[in-house]
Amino acid sequence: MNDYDRRTFLRRTAAAGIAASTASLSLPSPADAAALSTKTNLDDPLGVRAQFPVTQELAYLNTASQGPMPRPVQEAVTSYAEERMTFRDPSRQQATFERARERFASLFGAERDEVAFLYSTSDAENLVANAIDWKPGDNLVVDELHFVTAFVVFRELERRAGVELRIVPAVDGRARPEDYAARTDARTRLISVAWVSNRNGFRHHLPTLAEIVHARGGYLYADGIQAFGTFPTNLHAEGVDFACGNGYKWLFADFGCAPLYVRRKHLDWMQPDRFGHGQVAETLPDNRYELTRTASKFEYANPSHASIAAMDAALGFVTDVGLDRIARHTHNLAGDLRNELVGLGRNLFTPADNPSSIVSCYHDLDPEVLGSALAREGVRFTFQEDGKLLRIAVGMFNNRDDVDRLLQIIARMV
Ligand SMILES: Cc1ncc(COP(=O)(O)O)c(C=O)c1O
Numbered sequence: 201m202n203d204y205d206r207r208t209f210l211r212r213t214a215a216a217g218i219a220a221s222t223a224s225l226s227l228p229s230p231a232d233a234a235a236l237s238t239k240t241n242l243d244d245p246l247g248v249r250a251q252f253p254v255t256q257e258l259a260y261l262n263t264a265s266q267g268p269m270p271r272p273v274q275e276a277v278t279s280y281a282e283e284r285m286t287f288r289d290p291s292r293q294q295a296t297f298e299r300a301r302e303r304f305a306s307l308f309g310a311e312r313d314e315v316a317f318l319y320s321t322s323d324a325e326n327l328v329a330n331a332i333d334w335k336p337g338d339n340l341v342v343d344e345l346h347f348v349t350a351f352v353v354f355r356e357l358e359r360r361a362g363v364e365l366r367i368v369p370a371v372d373g374r375a376r377p378e379d380y381a382a383r384t385d386a387r388t389r390l391i392s393v394a395w396v397s398n399r400n401g402f403r404h405h406l407p408t409l410a411e412i413v414h415a416r417g418g419y420l421y422a423d424g425i426q427a428f429g430t431f432p433t434n435l436h437a438e439g440v441d442f443a444c445g446n447g448y449k450w451l452f453a454d455f456g457c458a459p460l461y462v463r464r465k466h467l468d469w470m471q472p473d474r475f476g477h478g479q480v481a482e483t484l485p486d487n488r489y490e491l492t493r494t495a496s497k498f499e500y501a502n503p504s505h506a507s508i509a510a511m512d513a514a515l516g517f518v519t520d521v522g523l524d525r526i527a528r529h530t531h532n533l534a535g536d537l538r539n540e541l542v543g544l545g546r547n548l549f550t551p552a553d554n555p556s557s558i559v560s561c562y563h564d565l566d567p568e569v570l571g572s573a574l575a576r577e578g579v580r581f582t583f584q585e586d587g588k589l590l591r592i593a594v595g596m597f598n599n600r601d602d603v604d605r606l607l608q609i610i611a612r613m614v
Contacts, residue, residue, distance in 0.1 A: 243599040245529050252597040259602035262580040264558050264593035267452040276513030280506050293505045300512035304459045307519055309434025316495040317503055318458045321425045322349040324444030328421050329353050330473035332389050336362030340390040341383045343368035343375030345397035347423055373400050373551040377408045388418045396426035400549040401558025410439030425449055429518055430557050431527035435461050453514035456507035462495045476500035530557040530594045537603050544614055563590045565613050573609045
């Protein structure tokens with residue numbers, strides 16, 4: 201038993217009420233091991249593991265890449281496919297669409313009229329960039345922890361519109377509000393952030409950024425793909441102007457449905473960047489049309505109904521589990537993970553006390569050897585920065601055993 205195994209055994213046995221004394225620590229007896237195994241198999245803090253078949257085979261610590269599909273979502277998609285084969289209920293697609301919109305709005309503190317379903321998070325970044333009436337000399341501010349789409353879109357905008365992209369550096373894994381304030385001025389039209397960074401899980405405090413940019417007359421956009429589904433929030437109270445996040449990660453829906461929130465006061469001036477039959481509110485003579493004025497003005501074509509069915513079921517599921525419970529459980533586990541990685545001498549890229557479910561560290565090991573060992577043990581994770589950075593994501597279905605499976609492998613290699 202190495203030090204890590206010993207500590208893990210102690211913690212587990214204490215939790216299971218098995219180890220009476222730590223004085224003569226040795227490997228667990230077969231009876232204790234069986235008791236431990238029973239105990240840990242029952243370790244399902246949110247009571248959701250049965251809904252996630254992936255938990256039977258893998259320590260799936262990769263929801264920041266793709267969330268595994270839970271049973272209720274799979275059932276909704278199957279049922280959608282059956283409907284497409286039989287056409288028994290013609291009103292169903294529209295009803296599902298409207299229920300999903302209502303569910304998103306009520307779960308995240310928005311009004312239905314402020315919610316549109318786009319196809320991807322990247323759609324929203326483009327939409328916001330294209331809606332603003334940029335003048336040469338305007339600027340926008342992002343930070344190093346943002347997702348690659350933002351840099352692609354805004355470098356292109358810089359080239360086409362003569363605006364300046366200002367990039368806040370990450371300091372100790374954080375993009376600090378004071379560094380945003382220092383780069384924001386009267387020509388700042390937009391601050392765009394990954395609400396929770398895909399790189400290290402750093403979570404922005406949106407009300408602070410909203411205050412900074414609104415004082416200069418600009419807008420705040422939050423890419424919410426790593427945020428939606430991981431903690432309770434109210435979009436009105438966050439102060440954000442626009443936010444969007446695809447369903448295939450922490451909402452446990454699928455690709456192709458990305459709810460967009462647009463604060464009501466922006467719905468009049470914001471123009472869609474593409475048009476089609478989906479926006480028609482009223483048909484006028486001479487092939488003219490009155491277009492919708494709510495957030496549905498961004499829904500220009502038929503939606504991806506299978507993805508909407510998945511989103512609808514997923515939002516119902518996440519609502520039932522409870523965002524407060526999800527946040528408490530996953531943030532605690534992520535906190536333990538941070539502490540224990542530090543205990544194993546690893547260098548964290550994620551800041552201490554960060555309220556998110558993502559943890560990244562520089563593992564300082566051979567990525568090929570580490571990657572193969574983790575794969576052999578059925579641990580799923582993501583390498584970033586050419587394999588130097590290990591990103592771990594703790595979902596609602598993960599438990600202490602999943603985290604231990606990863607930590608034990610690292611402990612044996614250091
Ligand atoms: C922060 C962030 N934004 C955007 C995306 C991409 O989302 P989409 O494919 O919906 O554009 C990802 C994907 O990993 C991400 O982590």
